[in-house]
Amino acid sequence: MTPPLALPSFFAKYSRDFAGTMGPPMRPPRPGPVAATTRLARHAGAPEDLPVLDTRSAAVLRELVETYMQTGEPVGSRTLSRRLPLNLSPATIRNVMADLEEAGLLYAPHTSAGRLPTERGLRLFVDGLLEFGDLSEEERAEIAARCVASGRSVQEMLAEAGQMLSGLAGAAGLVVAPKSDAAPVRHIEFVGLGPGRALVVLVTADGQVENRVIEVPPGLPPSALVQASNYLNARLAGRTLEEAKAAIETEIAANRSALDELTRQVVAAGLATWSGGGGGSLILRGQARLLENVDQLAKLQEIQRLFERLEAQETMLRLLELAQRAEGVQIFIGAESGLFDSAGLSMIVAPFRTGQEQRIVGAVGVIGPTRINYGRIIPVVDYTARVIEQLLG
Numbered sequence: 001m002t003p004p005l006a007l008p009s010f011f012a013k014y015s016r017d018f019a020g021t022m023g024p025p026m027r028p029p030r031p032g033p034v035a036a037t038t039r040l041a042r043h044a045g046a047p048e049d050l051p052v053l054d055t056r057s058a059a060v061l062r063e064l065v066e067t068y069m070q071t072g073e074p075v076g077s078r079t080l081s082r083r084l085p086l087n088l089s090p091a092t093i094r095n096v097m098a099d100l101e102e103a104g105l106l107y108a109p110h111t112s113a114g115r116l117p118t119e120r121g122l123r124l125f126v127d128g129l130l131e132f133g134d135l136s137e138e139e140r141a142e143i144a145a146r147c148v149a150s151g152r153s154v155q156e157m158l159a160e161a162g163q164m165l166s167g168l169a170g171a172a173g174l175v176v177a178p179k180s181d182a183a184p185v186r187h188i189e190f191v192g193l194g195p196g197r198a199l200v201v202l203v204t205a206d207g208q209v210e211n212r213v214i215e216v217p218p219g220l221p222p223s224a225l226v227q228a229s230n231y232l233n234a235r236l237a238g239r240t241l242e243e244a245k246a247a248i249e250t251e252i253a254a255n256r257s258a259l260d261e262l263t264r265q266v267v268a269a270g271l272a273t274w275s276g277g278g279g280g281s282l283i284l285r286g287q288a289r290l291l292e293n294v295d296q297l298a299k300l301q302e303i304q305r306l307f308e309r310l311e312a313q314e315t316m317l318r319l320l321e322l323a324q325r326a327e328g329v330q331i332f333i334g335a336e337s338g339l340f341d342s343a344g345l346s347m348i349v350a351p352f353r354t355g356q357e358q359r360i361v362g363a364v365g366v367i368g369p370t371r372i373n374y375g376r377i378i379p380v381v382d383y384t385a386r387v388i389e390q391l392l393g
Contacts, residue, residue, distance in 0.1 A: 074114030119334035132375035166286025171368025175283040178361035185236040190225040228266040323351035323363035350385035354392040
């Protein structure tokens with residue numbers, strides 16, 4: 001698999017991938033700038049017994065992991081002696097590598113070969129040795145432009161974010177999209193369609209418009225639909241449907257509302273049509289990238305099983321649960337996420353929030369090989385999540 005490109009050149013490299021898919025001309029997000037400092041969280045599933053390395057061992061492990069990320073091949077002591085700034089002989093480096101192997105941080109894929117990092121070694125690298133910088137102004141502007149377009153729906157914006165991350169990371173991009181009742185409501189209206197039926201038009205604060213057909217009591221006068229619309233709009237402003245539903249049900253149960261019985265039925269039907277049904281949807285882009293250069297049948301079958309699990313609603317909820325565990329970007333190596341076992345995959349994921357209470361409503365990230373370039377991809381995932389937060393309001 002081709003290693004991810006450095007940040008300064010990756011936008012130009014992948015610009016052709018997005019040709020014809022970007023829609024109308026872009027505009028930057030609003031209002032104001034998005035914070036740039038990368039947020040990195042150490043998640044609860046990481047091993048707690050990682051060793052503390054001395055300076056020499058840490059330098060060898062860091063250089064070995066970074067070389068492995070570039071080549072995908074076992075790394076030998078002679079290669080490290082040429083790359084390390086330290087004046088260490090190949091024999092000395094071999095001794096250090098033997099100690100790292102004994103600690104469970106490296107392994108030899110076969111006799112007389114170089115060494116590869118274990119998942120435990122990658123975890124120590126990510127938690128304690130990884131270095132990454134903030135994105136430049138130009139790079140942040142490019143990410144924002146990929147996510148924003150005039151006239152684009154929220155779902156299309158999120159799908160584009162997943163496609164962008166797939167291209168930049170050389171991996172599969174994923175977005176856990178919020179369900180429609182996760183966003184505050186701007187307006188709701190009931191429109192009569194004929195005897196026993198009405199159309200409910202819902203406009204959310206992030207610009208989504210959804211229509212649902214509901215059943216209403218036969219012979220319902222048009223004034224009842226108007227009254228139901230006015231009643232809900234007075235109570236929905238700034239609230240999500242779930243928040244408003246709880247307050248309205250309490251008010252009706254306490255007989256504090258001025259609604260007659262027919263209008264009360266319309267209100268209940270309108271709220272019920274958006275209630276329940278789990279949460280949101282999972283958007284995947286670039287799945288084929290996970291299958292590149294997979295020459296072992298067992299790994300191929302495991303990745304195919306991963307695709308099947310990702311299509312299940314419980315997996316989407318699991319992803320959102322993982323994102324909610326801590327602030328900032330989380331990295332799951334190998335089996336740490338519970339989504340994949342031994343297929344040599346990692347997941348980098350960051351949550352995004354909405355509303356005044358800043359509730360987590362979705363997540364964005366990538367799934368790729370364990371040798372994905374964490375230092376370059378983590379800031380991209382984090383900043384993309386921040387841009388989505390701002391766009392959702």
